[in-house]
Amino acid sequence: MSDDPYLFPGTKNLRNKFGIRNADLLDYHEREITTLRARQGVPTGIFDLKHLRAIHRHLFQDVYDWAGEIRTLEISKGASQFQFCKYIETGMADVHRRLVKVKYFAKSSQSGFAEGAGEIIGDVNYVHPFREGNVRAPFPPLDGEGPAEGRGWGVQEPEIADHHPLRSLRDHLPH
Numbered sequence: 001m002s003d004d005p006y007l008f009p010g011t012k013n014l015r016n017k018f019g020i021r022n023a024d025l026l027d028y029h030e031r032e033i034t035t036l037r038a039r040q041g042v043p044t045g046i047f048d049l050k051h052l053r054a055i056h057r058h059l060f061q062d063v064y065d066w067a068g069e070i071r072t073l074e075i076s077k078g079a080s081q082f083q084f085c086k087y088i089e090t091g092m093a094d095v096h097r098r099l100v101k102v103k104y105f106a107k108s109s110q111s112g113f114a115e116g117a118g119e120i121i122g123d124v125n126y127v128h129p130f131r132e133g134n135v136r137a138p139f140p141p142l143d144g145e146g147p148a149e150g151r152g153w154g155v156q157e158p159e160i161a162d163h164h165p166l167r168s169l170r171d172h173l174p175h
Contacts, residue, residue, distance in 0.1 A: 004073055006066065006131045014132055016063050034059045034133070047099055049092040052129060060133050071131040082128035091127035095120060 006014055013021045020026040037059045045051025049070075057068025070089075075082050083091050099105075099120065105113045121135070128134050 006071075006073065014064070017065065018063075030060075030063050030133075033062045037062070046096070047104070048096040049089060049129065052092065052124075056130055056133055064132070066131065070129050073131065075128065075131070083126055088127055088129050091123070092129060095123050095127065 008015055008021055011021060013023055014026065016026055016030075018026075018029065020029060040058075043051065043054040043058055045054060053068045053070070060067035070085070072085060074084060102108070102116060105116050108116060125134055
């Protein structure tokens with residue numbers, strides 16, 4: 001039996017507000033609901049941990065009671081251990097510090113943005129602040145037009161395709 005408080009007892013399925021115990025069905029409904037929430041726009045901010053928590057809470061509030069809460073359990077995937085819980089705040093502070101240092105990629109070339117954004121995405125995934133939704137939650141706002149350009153990191157476009165994590169890369173490629 002698992003000691004993971006995020007799972008239904010005796011299963012590998014995340015506890016959710018719907019009581020869905022089928023992983024594929026939960027994945028389908030989670031994506032549908034978070035897509036609708038993303039279409040509403042995401043909270044603006046400066047891409048620090050507080051902001052990521054607000055984005056996660058907004059996107060996953062209808063699915064998980066713990067939406068927006070920092071995970072309290074050490075987790076891994078395959079042979080890869082995610083950052084220990086006690087270092088999540090430090091890890092995300094480092095990510096934020098590096099974003100500020102490069103002015104949120106506001107003046108980056110296409111290749112510079114792609115390389116830098118790739119590093120940030122990889123680092124946020126390693127820190128893994130949430131039990132689930134670490135890739136979907138943080139990256140809708142990673143659009144290359146951060147606070148240095150007078151905008152928050154919240155994306156307000158109406159189409160979900162514009163919220164995809166690869167949106168920024170697509171926008172920085174030659175047309």
